[in-house]
Amino acid sequence: MPNTGKSTLFNRLTGHHAHIGNWPGLTVDLLQADLQLSGRSVQLVDLPGIYDLRGHSDDEAVVRRFLEQTPVDLVLVVLNASQLDRQLRLALQVQQLGLPAVLALNMADEAARFGVSIQAESLSAALNQPVLPLSAKYRQGLETLQHTLLAQLEARADHPAAIPEQLEERLAAMDADLDGAMAELVERCVTLPARWRDSRSRRLDAVLLHPLLGLPLFFLAMALMFQGIYAIGVPVQEALGSLLDQFGQAVLKPLIAPLPALLQGFLLEGLYQGLGTVMAFLPVIALFFLAMGLVEDSGYLSRAAYLMDAFMERLGLDGRSFVLSLMGFGCNVPAILGTRVMRDRGLRLLSMLVIPFSLCSARLNVFLFMAAVFFPPRIGGLVIFGLYLMSFVAAMLTALLFRGRFPSNEPLVLELPPYRLPTAGQMLSRAWSEVKHFWLWSRRFIIFGVVAVWLLNNLPVGVEPASSASLAGQLGTLTQPLLAPIGINPKLAVALLFGFIAKEIVLGGLAVIYGQADPVALSRAIASDVSWPQALSFMLFTLLYTPCLSTVAVIRSESKKLSFTLLSVAWSLLLAWLVSFVAFQTITRLS
C-alpha cells in the first residue's frame, strides 16, 4: 500500500544496502537487498505500493506480473494500521491467492494515538498468517518481525517457492465477495474510535488549509525555509571553500610541483578547483534536502497540492504538478520521473515542460556565487529571491502558452495523511543519501566538463590560456553575434556552452577560464571583466535555458518523443534569450 511507510520498513530491515534489481519483463526498476535473518540470508524485493491487486495502474500491473513470473518464498504485506478499514483488501487478496504471507501493520503508534485498536490475534487466525503491529519509524516490533519471517521461511523450507496460477482469473472470481469479507473482518478485529481522535491534524489543518490564510502561510513557510538554508548554509559554504583552497595551496601545490607547469595548472586550477567549488556547496544542498524532506514527511507537501490545485487547474496542470515542481528545486531529474503518477498524457507532458524551470540546486551554486561577486549581501539576497520568482513566472508562462497543445482531463484524488513529526535520524539518513547521490552524479560531469574546458582554453599548444586565440576564445567569439546583444561576452559564452551539460560545470568552468583557483581572486577577476547588468543577464540565462543533459535525457526517455524533447530544449533557449535580452537592454539603456 502507498503511504504506509513501506520504504522506511524496507530500509530499517536491510540497512540501506539496497541496489536496483533487474527483473525480466518488468518495465520499472525494483529495489532489492539482502536481508540477514540470524545467519540466514534472503533476498527482499521492494515492490511498488498498491491498493488493490486487481487495479489498473502501472504499479499494480507491475506487482501482478512480478508475482506471475517470480517464485516467492514469502510475501510481506505492509499496511497502515490506522487505515485497516480499507486496506485489509490487499491482505485478503494475497491470502486468497494462497501465497504464504506475513502481515505487518505499520504505524501502530499512530493507530494507538488515533484510538484504533486491533485484535491482531483474531486477525491472524482469520487470515491464517502472522499479523504483527509495528512501527518502522520508531523501530518497534522489528525484531519480532525478523523472527517471524525466519520462522515462516523455515516452516516452509520444504515447500517450493510459489507462483499463483491464473492470477487474474482468480482475483476476478473473488472480487464480488471481497467487500463483504473485508467489512466482516474489520467488524470482528478492528475497533475504530467513535469520534476522530487526531485533534492535532484537525487543528493544524484549520489554520494551514484555511481558505484565506493557507496559501500566504505556505509561501511564508517556504520563504523562511530558504532564508534559513542560506543563513546557515552560506557561511559554512564560504568557510569550506577557503579551507579547500588553503589545502590546495599548502598541501597539493608543493606535492605536484615537480610536474610540468601545464599539468600542474590542469590538476590544481582545473580539476581540484572545479571539484572543490562544487564540494563547498554540499552543505547548502544537504540543508535543502533536509528541509524538503521535513516538509514532505510531515505531510505538509500533500497539503501544498490541495492549496495550489485550484490555481494549477487554471494553468492546465494540477496540485501534483506543483508539488513536483517544488521537488524540482532540489533536482529536476527525479521531479520529471515523478510525473509517472500522472496517467493523462497531456497533463504529464505539460508538467515535464514546466519542471525544468525549477531553480535546481546546481543552478543555485552559480547564483550564490555570482550574487556574492556583484551585489552587496542585502541586494544579493533580493537577487536570489527575484530569480526564484522568475522561475515561477517562467513555469506559469510556459503552462499558459502550451496548455492548449497538451490538454488533459485527469481526475485528482489524493490522500491527505495525518501530520507527522519525522524523526531526526530518518531525516538525516535521507538527506545524506540525497547528497551522496548528488555528489556521485555531479562528479562525473564536473570532471568531464572541467577537463574539456581546460583543453579548449589551452589548445592549440602554445596559445596563451583562454586568450581569443585559444579554441575556447574562438568558440566564444563565434557566439557573439547571438550573445553580444544579451551582454554575454566570449568567456561567459563558453561557460554557458558547458553549462548545457550540467550547471555544476559552470563555476568550475569559469574558474578555469579566468585562470583563478582562489574564490576571492576569481571573484575579482570576473568582477573586473563583467558588469553587473551582464552578470544579471548571465544568471537569467542560466536559470532559464536547458538545466542539464541528464534532464534532457530523462525528458526524452519519459516522453518517448524526440519532437517533444526538442520542443522543451528550444523553448527554454528561446525564453532564456528573450528574458536576458529584455533585462540587459533595459538596464543598460536606463543607466
Place this chain on the structure above:
Amino acid sequence: MRAVSQLADLPTGATATVKALAADAGLRQRLEALGLRPGQSVQVLRRGWWSGPLHVRVGMTELMLRRRDAARVSLAA
C-alpha cells in the same frame, strides 16, 4: 433539509452515505481504493478557495478531490 444528491453539493461539515459512483473505471477504482465506496459515510471537512478541491474524510482516511470528480459521487438521500 433539502436532499443533497452528490458529494460536490454536500455542505461543509455535513456527513452523508455514498450511494453510487458514476465514474469511469480509473476514477472509480481510485476512489474505492481510498475507501470512498458505496455504503461508506463521508464527511466534507472543507472546500478549497477559488472553487478548489474538497477535503473529505471517509472512515480513517482523509482525501482531497476536485469538485468535478466529487460530482460523480452520488449520495443516499
